[in-house]
Amino acid sequence: MAGRDRNLLNRDGRYFARLVVPRDLRPFMNGKTELRTALGPDYRTALKALPGAVAALQHKIALGERRAAEAGDRPVAIGRYPLSFDQIALRNYNDRLAQDERLRNADPQWASASIDDGNVAQLRRGMAGQLNDRDLAELVKNRIDRFRAIGNTTAEFGTEEWRTLARAICISEYEALSRVAERDEGDFTGKPTHPLIAETKPIDDELPPVPLKGLLADYIKSRKAVGKGREAERRWTPVFANLAQFIGHNDARRLTKQNLLEWRDARLTTLSAKTVADVDLASVRTVLSWAVNNDRLESNVAERVRQDAPKKHLSREKGFTLPEATAILRKARDYVPAKTDNARTTEASQTTAAKRWSPLLCAFTGARIAEITQLRKQDFRKEGETYVMRITPEAGTVKAGGYRDVPLHLQLVEMGFADFVDAAQEGPLFHTNRKDGISAARTVAGRVSQWLQSLEVIPEGVSPNHGWRHRFKTVGRELGISGRTLDAIQGHAVRTAGDHYGDVTIAAKKAALDKFPHYDLSS
Known part of the structure; x- marks a missing residue:
C-alpha cells in the first residue's frame, strides 16, 4: 500500500509524489497547500522515482522559504542559501534596479532627485580598497546584513571575507547608480561594465536539486556495471549520509567548499586524519568529479578540499617473519x-x-x-x-x-x-x-x-x-x-x-x- 511510503500518494490507481506546503509559506507559493508530481500507474516504478521527485518538490519548498525570508516573513539560518561574492553583487545590482523601476512608477519625482556625489566618491574609494572597515560598514553594512539575513553569506564584520564582500557590494552599488543616472536621462539600455557584474552568470533559482545520495547511488551503479563498487557502496554510504545530515540538506547544487571545510573539521574530532582524507573527502571528491564528467553538476566544489595525514613510520617489515x-x-x-x-x-x-x-x-x-x-x-x-x-x-x-x-x-x-x-x-x-x-x-x-x-x-x-x-x-x-x-x-x-x-x-x-x-x- 502507498500509505506505508511517506510522500507517496495513490489516487484512482495512479501514483504521485506529494509534499504539504507549510502554512506560512503558502502566500509565497501561489497559495498552494501541497505540491504533487505524477509518477504513473506502476507501483514499483513510482517507488523507484519517488526519492528524486520528492527532492525536486523539496527544492520548490526551499525556494518558497527563500522568498519568505527575503520578504522578512520567515527567519532563516545564516548561510542556508550560500552564494559567491560575485553572485551576491549581481543580485544586489538587480535588486537596486528593480527598486528603481518600482519608484519610477510610484513617484514621478523620483527621476528628478539628484544622486549624492559624495556617496558615489565613497563607493569608488570602497571599490579601490581605500576605506577602512568602519567606513565600509557605513556604506554597505545594511546590504550585507540583508544577505546574511536571507542566508546568502556567513561573512562577519572585521574578517577578510566580510571586507571582500563589502568591496563587491560597493561595485554593485556604483554600477546600479550609473544605470539610475542613465535612466534619469531617458537611456534604459545601459549595461554594467565592471567584470564582477558583467561577467557573472545570472542565478537560476529554478535549477532542480541534485541529490547527494542519488549521485552516490548512480556512481555505484556505474561501477557495478563494470564489476566494481561493492566496497565503495559499503564504506561511502554512511559518509554521504553524515554529510547530508551535517549540512542540513541533500542537494549537491547547494553544497559549498565552506560546507565541506566545516564538515571536515567536525569529522576530525572523531576520526583520524587519514580516514578523513582517504575515505570521507576522497569519496565526496570522486563522486562529484563523476557527476561533473557526466553533466550532472557544473563544478566539483570538493576538488581542492584536502586533509593532510601523517605518514606512518615503519619500524619493521610489513609481513610476518x-x-x-x-x-x-x-x-x-x-x-x-x-x-x-x-x-x-x-x-x-x-x-x-x-x-x-x-x-x-x-x-x-x-x-x-x-x-x-x-x-x-x-x-x-x-x-x-x-x-x-x-x-x-x-x-x-x-x-x-x-x-x-x-x-x-x-x-x-x-x-x-x-x-x-x-x-x-x-x-x-x-x-x-x-x-x-x-x-x-x-x-x-x-x-x-x-x-x-x-x-x-x-x-x-x-x-x-x-x-x-x-x-x-x-x-x-x-x-x-x-x-x-x-x-x-x-x-x-x-x-x-x-x-x-x-x-x-x-x-x-x-x-x-x-x-x-x-x-x-x-x-
Missing part, C-alpha cells in the same frame, strides 16, 4: 574453542573452522582474509591430482573484480583441509549467513583478527591478516617466482599493458606454489 608466521600457524592448528554449558556462548563450528584454517589458507595463497572467510564448498574442485580453490565475486567480494583459481599447497592437503571441505555441508564454510555473505565474511574475519590479537602473537606494526599478503610476496620473490605469477595468485591488478597478454595457468600457479616450503609445525 618466519618465526612469527610459524608461531601463528601452530596456534591455528592447535585451536580448540573454550568449553561452555551455555548454548548462547558456545562458539559456532564455522567460526572454529575459520580460526583453524584461515591463517593457513592466507599463508599459502596470500589472499585477503575476507576472500577466505567467504569461501563455499562449491568453490573447491579437483583437477587431476591438484586441489583448486576458486575465489569468486559470487561468494562475496573480490577487490580486483573477477574470479581467480589458486591451487592448494601440499601442506594444506596433508593437514586435512581437503578432507574438511569434502565433509562440509553445501554453502559457506566459515559462516552460516547465505543471504548476506559479504557482511558475514567480514564479521568472521574480524573475529579471527581479534582472536589472534588476544594470543599476543601478532607483532606491533603488522596487520593480523594483511601481514600474510606481504609475507607471501616476499617469500615468492626470494624463490625467484615472477611478479606476474605472484600477482595472479594473490589477485593483484596487472601493472603493464604487456601483462594483459597470455594467461597464468593453474599449472603455472601450482609450479610456483610447489616452491613454497612447508612450515615446520612439529613442536
Whole structure:
C-alpha cells in the first residue's frame, strides 16, 4: 500500500509524489497547500522515482522559504542559501534596479532627485580598497546584513571575507547608480561594465536539486556495471549520509567548499586524519568529479578540499617473519574453542573452522582474509591430482573484480583441509549467513583478527591478516617466482599493458606454489 511510503500518494490507481506546503509559506507559493508530481500507474516504478521527485518538490519548498525570508516573513539560518561574492553583487545590482523601476512608477519625482556625489566618491574609494572597515560598514553594512539575513553569506564584520564582500557590494552599488543616472536621462539600455557584474552568470533559482545520495547511488551503479563498487557502496554510504545530515540538506547544487571545510573539521574530532582524507573527502571528491564528467553538476566544489595525514613510520617489515608466521600457524592448528554449558556462548563450528584454517589458507595463497572467510564448498574442485580453490565475486567480494583459481599447497592437503571441505555441508564454510555473505565474511574475519590479537602473537606494526599478503610476496620473490605469477595468485591488478597478454595457468600457479616450503609445525 502507498500509505506505508511517506510522500507517496495513490489516487484512482495512479501514483504521485506529494509534499504539504507549510502554512506560512503558502502566500509565497501561489497559495498552494501541497505540491504533487505524477509518477504513473506502476507501483514499483513510482517507488523507484519517488526519492528524486520528492527532492525536486523539496527544492520548490526551499525556494518558497527563500522568498519568505527575503520578504522578512520567515527567519532563516545564516548561510542556508550560500552564494559567491560575485553572485551576491549581481543580485544586489538587480535588486537596486528593480527598486528603481518600482519608484519610477510610484513617484514621478523620483527621476528628478539628484544622486549624492559624495556617496558615489565613497563607493569608488570602497571599490579601490581605500576605506577602512568602519567606513565600509557605513556604506554597505545594511546590504550585507540583508544577505546574511536571507542566508546568502556567513561573512562577519572585521574578517577578510566580510571586507571582500563589502568591496563587491560597493561595485554593485556604483554600477546600479550609473544605470539610475542613465535612466534619469531617458537611456534604459545601459549595461554594467565592471567584470564582477558583467561577467557573472545570472542565478537560476529554478535549477532542480541534485541529490547527494542519488549521485552516490548512480556512481555505484556505474561501477557495478563494470564489476566494481561493492566496497565503495559499503564504506561511502554512511559518509554521504553524515554529510547530508551535517549540512542540513541533500542537494549537491547547494553544497559549498565552506560546507565541506566545516564538515571536515567536525569529522576530525572523531576520526583520524587519514580516514578523513582517504575515505570521507576522497569519496565526496570522486563522486562529484563523476557527476561533473557526466553533466550532472557544473563544478566539483570538493576538488581542492584536502586533509593532510601523517605518514606512518615503519619500524619493521610489513609481513610476518618466519618465526612469527610459524608461531601463528601452530596456534591455528592447535585451536580448540573454550568449553561452555551455555548454548548462547558456545562458539559456532564455522567460526572454529575459520580460526583453524584461515591463517593457513592466507599463508599459502596470500589472499585477503575476507576472500577466505567467504569461501563455499562449491568453490573447491579437483583437477587431476591438484586441489583448486576458486575465489569468486559470487561468494562475496573480490577487490580486483573477477574470479581467480589458486591451487592448494601440499601442506594444506596433508593437514586435512581437503578432507574438511569434502565433509562440509553445501554453502559457506566459515559462516552460516547465505543471504548476506559479504557482511558475514567480514564479521568472521574480524573475529579471527581479534582472536589472534588476544594470543599476543601478532607483532606491533603488522596487520593480523594483511601481514600474510606481504609475507607471501616476499617469500615468492626470494624463490625467484615472477611478479606476474605472484600477482595472479594473490589477485593483484596487472601493472603493464604487456601483462594483459597470455594467461597464468593453474599449472603455472601450482609450479610456483610447489616452491613454497612447508612450515615446520612439529613442536
